[in-house]
Amino acid sequence: MEFTVTFLQYFGKAMLLSYPLLGFFVLVITLLGLMVARLEGWPRHEGLYWAFITALTVGYGDRRPSRRSTQALAVATAVVGIMFSGIFVAVTVAAATQAFQSYFAA
Template sequence: MEFTLTFIRFLFWALYFAAPLMLFLLLVIIALGQGVGRLEKWGRFDALYWTFITATTVGYGDMRPVRRMSRTLSVLIALTGIMFTGILVAMTLHTATMAFERHVDMGMVKEIKKQI
């Protein structure tokens, strides 16, 4: 339980410090998606839905851009989404590692490694 609380605390602070970057990337994704929505004459909610499906690289295929500019913007949305996801995963792994190092005796880990 203590490990989990440490992890949550570290993750909160990591997200706090990375919030400006994450917010910027999120706004870029939303702005590009709304641009595609206007080009394709989609509603705002449909454009937002399509944007997050594209940014997370899920790609259901139920909506797809037809115009060349929209397709170009969709590639930018996907790349920005990959950056966003990568940063989030990296922060989560780093905070888990920090919490692990704080709560685990590294001498004991080395002893276990020797026995394996």
């Protein structure tokens, strides 16, 4: 239990530090989703759903852009999503590494 608490403390601190960047990526994903929804004629909530499913690399395939311009925006959404996911994973690994080091140093 001590390790878990230590990990969560390091993870929380790292998330606070990376929050501006992660928040920016969420904003970009949201804006791209709204743009695709408008160009494709989808309701806003469908565009947001599509953008986050695409950005988080789930990709159900129930919605997909059909125009060249929106397909280009889909690629941009996926790239931003990969960066978002990469930072989240990096923060998690860094927190786990620090927690392991402090656990075994004690």
